[in-house]
Amino acid sequence: MTRTFIALEQDESLQRYLGEIIHHMTQDLPGPRWVDPAGIHLTLAFLGELNDQQLAEATRAAELSARSIPSFEYRLSHPGIFGSPRQPRVIWIGVEEPAGNLQLLHHQLNLELAQRGFEIDTRPFAPHLTLARIKAPLRPEEQQRLQRLLAVQDRQPRSPLVRVRHLSVMKSELMRAGARYTSLRDVPLGLDKD
Numbered sequence: 001m002t003r004t005f006i007a008l009e010q011d012e013s014l015q016r017y018l019g020e021i022i023h024h025m026t027q028d029l030p031g032p033r034w035v036d037p038a039g040i041h042l043t044l045a046f047l048g049e050l051n052d053q054q055l056a057e058a059t060r061a062a063e064l065s066a067r068s069i070p071s072f073e074y075r076l077s078h079p080g081i082f083g084s085p086r087q088p089r090v091i092w093i094g095v096e097e098p099a100g101n102l103q104l105l106h107h108q109l110n111l112e113l114a115q116r117g118f119e120i121d122t123r124p125f126a127p128h129l130t131l132a133r134i135k136a137p138l139r140p141e142e143q144q145r146l147q148r149l150l151a152v153q154d155r156q157p158r159s160p161l162v163r164v165r166h167l168s169v170m171k172s173e174l175m176r177a178g179a180r181y182t183s184l185r186d187v188p189l190g191l192d193k194d
Contacts, residue, residue, distance in 0.1 A: 001049040001050065001051060002049065002050050002051075002055055002171050002184075003048065003049055003050075003171065003172040003173065003174070004047045004048070004049075004050045004055060004058060004169065004170065004171060004172070004184075005043050005044075005045060005046040005047055005170050005172060006043075006044050006045045006047070006058065006061075006062050006109060006167060006168070006169055006170065007041040007042055007043045007044055007167075007168055007170050008041060008042040008044065008164055008167065008168065009041050009168050009170075009183065010037075010040055010041060010042075010129070010162065011162060011163075013160045014076075014159065014160060014162050015037040015038055015040065016037070017076070017159050017160060018037040018040055018076075018093070018129065018131070019037040021079075021093065021131065022034050022035070022037060022131055022132070025091070025131070025132075025149050028145045028148075028149055029142060029145055029146055029149060031134070031136070031138065031142060032091060032132035032133060032134045033132060033133045033134075033135065034131065034132045035130055035131055035132060035133075036178065039178070039179065039180075039181050040129050040130065040131075041129075041168075041170065041181065042095060042127060042128075042129055044105065044106050044109050044167070045106075045109055045110065045113060045118075045120075045121070046121070047113075047118060054118075055169075055184070057116040057117075057118075058113065058116070058118065058169060059169050059184070059185050059187075060112075060116070061109065061112035061113045061115075061116055061118070062109065062112075062167050062169050062185070062187045063187050064108075064112050065105065065108035065109040065111070065112045065167070066105070066166070066167045066187045066188065066189050066190060067190040068108060068190055069101055069104055069105045069108065069189050069190055070101065070189060070190060071163060071164060071165050071189045072097065072099055072101035072102065072163075072164050072189075073097070073161045073162060073163050073164070074095050074096060074097035074102060074127075074161070074162050074164065075095075075096050075097075075158060075159045075160070075161050075162065076093050076094065076095060076096070076129070076158075076159035076162075077093070077094035077095065077096045078093070078094055078150075079091060079092065079093045079094070079131065079149075079150050080092055080093075080094060080128075080150065081146070081150070083134075085143060085146075085147065086137075086138075086143060087137050087138070088134050088138065088146065089133065089134055090130055090132070090133055090134065091130075091131045091132040091134070091146070092128040092129060092130050092131055093128060093129050093131055094126075094127070094128050095127035095128060095129070097127070101164075102127055102164075103125060103127075105167070105189075106125045106127075107125075109167075164189065165188060165189060166186040166187055166188045166189060167186070167187045167189065168183045168184075168185070168186050168187070169183070169184045169185040169186075169187070170182065170183055170184065171183075171184050
């Protein structure tokens, strides 16, 4: 069985940019479990534990969905949280892609996966990159520091543009030191000629 998800991986310039954001935020808020920038990816579908046949079907769904979407660019927007301001669970940074290709890719992928019997997340797609996970409730002073960080980060310099050329079928292995991610298959987007 392979713990599988389909995602967009980040290039080195974006990993450096995310590393700087995380480093800055960690100074004021050391409590959350901050993510290693090298492992940050934009998840389009989490599929869970798959056998070999299911993995082949998921890979085929990724291939077919990628064919109709041209290469596109996105940039990071502002940070935010999942959960209430008093008990946030995740600190994330949003993604801006005005042309709509990211939403279309997500939609096409869900269609292909559903046709192959995979369970699809029906919540609205909110593209983001996870920066930290918060296990224990924050103390009031930590909540205030987080709100200040979110407000300051909203005025940070714009991120580098990210060119999306392929979709990755990823394997996730849970280790003591954290998750390790491996690309099992990179599927080129349809109209990308570079």
